[in-house]
Amino acid sequence: xxxxxxxxxxxxxxxxxxxxxxxxxxxxxxxxxxxxxxxxxxxxxxxxxxxxxxxxxxxxxxxxxxxxxxxxxxxxxxxxxxxxxxxxxxxxxxxxxxxxxxxxxxxxxxxxxxxxxxxxxxxxxxxxxxxxxxxxxxxxxxxxxxxxxxxxxxxxxxxxxxxxxxxxxxxxxxxxxxxxxxxxxxxxxxxxxxxxxxxxxxxxxxxxxxxxxxxxxxxxxxxxxxxxxxxxxxxxxxxxxxxxxxxxxxxxxxxxxxxxxxxxxxxxxxxxxxxxxxxxxxxxxxxxxxxxxxxxxxxxxxxxxxxxxxxxxxxxxxxxxxxxxxxxxxxxxxxxxxxxxxxxxxxxxxxxxxxxxxxxxxxxxxxxxxxxxxxxxxxxxxxxxxxxxxxxxxxxxxxxxxxxxxxxxxxxxxxxxxxxxxxxxxxxxxxxxxxxxxxxxxxxxxxxxxxxxxxxxxxxxxxxxxxxxxxxxxxxxxxxxxxxxx
Ligand SMILES: Cc1cc2nc3c(=O)[nH]c(=O)nc-3n(C[C@H](O)[C@H](O)[C@H](O)COP(=O)(O)OP(=O)(O)OC[C@H]3O[C@@H](n4cnc5c(N)ncnc54)[C@H](O)[C@@H]3O)c2cc1C
Numbered sequence: 001x002x003x004x005x006x007x008x009x010x011x012x013x014x015x016x017x018x019x020x021x022x023x024x025x026x027x028x029x030x031x032x033x034x035x036x037x038x039x040x041x042x043x044x045x046x047x048x049x050x051x052x053x054x055x056x057x058x059x060x061x062x063x064x065x066x067x068x069x070x071x072x073x074x075x076x077x078x079x080x081x082x083x084x085x086x087x088x089x090x091x092x093x094x095x096x097x098x099x100x101x102x103x104x105x106x107x108x109x110x111x112x113x114x115x116x117x118x119x120x121x122x123x124x125x126x127x128x129x130x131x132x133x134x135x136x137x138x139x140x141x142x143x144x145x146x147x148x149x150x151x152x153x154x155x156x157x158x159x160x161x162x163x164x165x166x167x168x169x170x171x172x173x174x175x176x177x178x179x180x181x182x183x184x185x186x187x188x189x190x191x192x193x194x195x196x197x198x199x200x201x202x203x204x205x206x207x208x209x210x211x212x213x214x215x216x217x218x219x220x221x222x223x224x225x226x227x228x229x230x231x232x233x234x235x236x237x238x239x240x241x242x243x244x245x246x247x248x249x250x251x252x253x254x255x256x257x258x259x260x261x262x263x264x265x266x267x268x269x270x271x272x273x274x275x276x277x278x279x280x281x282x283x284x285x286x287x288x289x290x291x292x293x294x295x296x297x298x299x300x301x302x303x304x305x306x307x308x309x310x311x312x313x314x315x316x317x318x319x320x321x322x323x324x325x326x327x328x329x330x331x332x333x334x335x336x337x338x339x340x341x342x343x344x345x346x347x348x349x350x351x352x353x354x355x356x357x358x359x360x361x362x363x364x365x366x367x368x369x370x371x372x373x374x375x376x377x378x379x380x381x382x383x384x385x386x387x388x389x390x391x392x393x394x395x396x397x398x399x400x401x402x403x404x405x406x407x408x409x410x411x412x413x414x415x416x417x418x419x420x421x422x423x424x425x426x427x428x429x430x431x432x433x434x435x436x437x438x439x440x441x442x443x444x445x446x447x448x449x450x451x452x453x454x455x456x457x458x459x460x461x462x463x464x465x466x467x468x469x470x471x472x473x474x475x476x477x478x479x480x481x482x483x484x485x486x
Pocket of ligand 1: 036072073074075076078079082083094114136137138141142143144145146147148149152153154155202204209329418455
């Protein structure tokens with residue numbers, strides 16, 4: 001009797017010892033059919049939920065032998081569709097590998113399993129006067145493994161860097177089922193910088209099973225300011241002035257009127273009433289240093305036309321301000337049934353011009369757009385609202401999003417600042433990169449994953465797809481004919 005790949009994989013995975021949690025029934029598989037890129041869905045063939053590295057390795061080995069694709073998944077908060085499963089693949093969910101193995105206050109490191117929540121790392125480090133700096137707004141739920149795979153950013157990355165700047169070492173399983181130990185506890189490691197390579201690799205190069213992160217001392221003093229501006233353009237110009245003055249705030253975030261209204265409705269923030277845009281600026285450091293920076297930033301905010309500048313009087317007020325910023329994406333869900341978040345990166349000096357362009361596009365497409373973003377990093381997040389039940393609404397919002405990302409490229413920026421490529425931005429990859437660069441990405445993937453079973457079809461488009469989409473002009477013979485084409 002012929003067996004299907006699903007039943008063969010199920011039978012083999014059921015033999016893994018100690019027994020592995022497997023979900024194979026229709027109802028159990030449903031919750032895993034999408035991540036936070038909700039416009040696409042796919043039911044996985046099977047879900048495997050290992051609790052140890054050995055179990056995760058056994059899953060990879062079975063899949064390799066059967067030629068079954070593997071999609072790794074952390075908390076499923078990714079916004080570009082990287083963890084969306086495949087109907088012919090195993091979804092490897094790593095959230096049960098969630099032990100904090102060590103917090104070393106002397107080395108200022110934490111060694112954690114991939115399923116540990118981002119915020120929990122800081123909670124474990126706090127008694128030692130330390131914290132883990134990269135803080136995505138999803139930090140209370142997203143996993144460290146997902147953060148590494150996406151090279152996640154956050155509101156404090158302006159000063160403290162992205163995930164890649166706060167990592168020391170990673171253990172990962174490659175497509176052959178071998179465990180790779182990448183990086184080291186020292187400041188440098190010999191050989192090629194594979195740690196940089198696996199960071200942001202979106203599940204394409206290996207399954208991350210352990211992470212050593214850098215911890216930093218909690219600042220002695222923190223000052224948080226809220227500045228209200230009549231227009232987004234004025235707020236954007238203030239951002240340029242602060243950075244141009246040589247100050248590096250811990251965070252410098254912006255929200256426009258659409259977002260302010262949504263936060264006000266859902267969190268009762270008592271924000272200034274007539275502001276067209278708000279800037280949230282935080283400085284930290286030694287007590288005198290933070291006070292001095294606060295005075296300098298406040299002077300610039302006022303000089304740039306702020307109608308009001310508030311300084312949080314204590315930790316409670318500060319937490320409330322950050323709650324609005326970190327809760328903004330949830331608050332936006334009240335505006336229309338659906339929205340999706342664009343993630344582009346631009347040189348900071350281009351902020352006023354690119355934001356004007358975003359508003360002009362919103363007008364052209366007749367769609368509502370709200371902006372809440374890491375202004376200090378030049379990392380924009382226009383949120384485009386649509387109603388999936390209205391024919392053509394989703395397609396128009398996707399087209400508008402694509403035009404925003406193309407504008408980011410035109411001004412010298414990139415198509416992602418922190419959310420990754422996933423499936424959402426495959427087309428824009430063809431615009432951002434030329435054929436030899438795309439081919440180099442495939443060569444790297446091939447070294448870790450020769451049979452293309454690790455999250456295939458995500459993060460890097462095939463050259464043929466680029467040629468078909470017309471985003472890239474490939475003349476004559478396609479380079480690297482050995483790279484699989486659809
Ligand atoms: C409300 C909201 C706010 C957000 N704010 C931010 C923000 O401020 N900054 C930011 O950077 N992002 C933000 N995000 C996006 C998202 O939270 C991050 O990309 C996060 O890093 C994803 O982690 P996750 O555990 O949910 O990963 P998932 O969504 O499960 O997976 C993301 C990608 O990583 C891969 N992956 C996951 N775990 C592993 C592993 N162990 N080994 C190998 N590959 C793996 C998956 O295959 C997929 O490609 C936000 C999302 C939401 C919903």
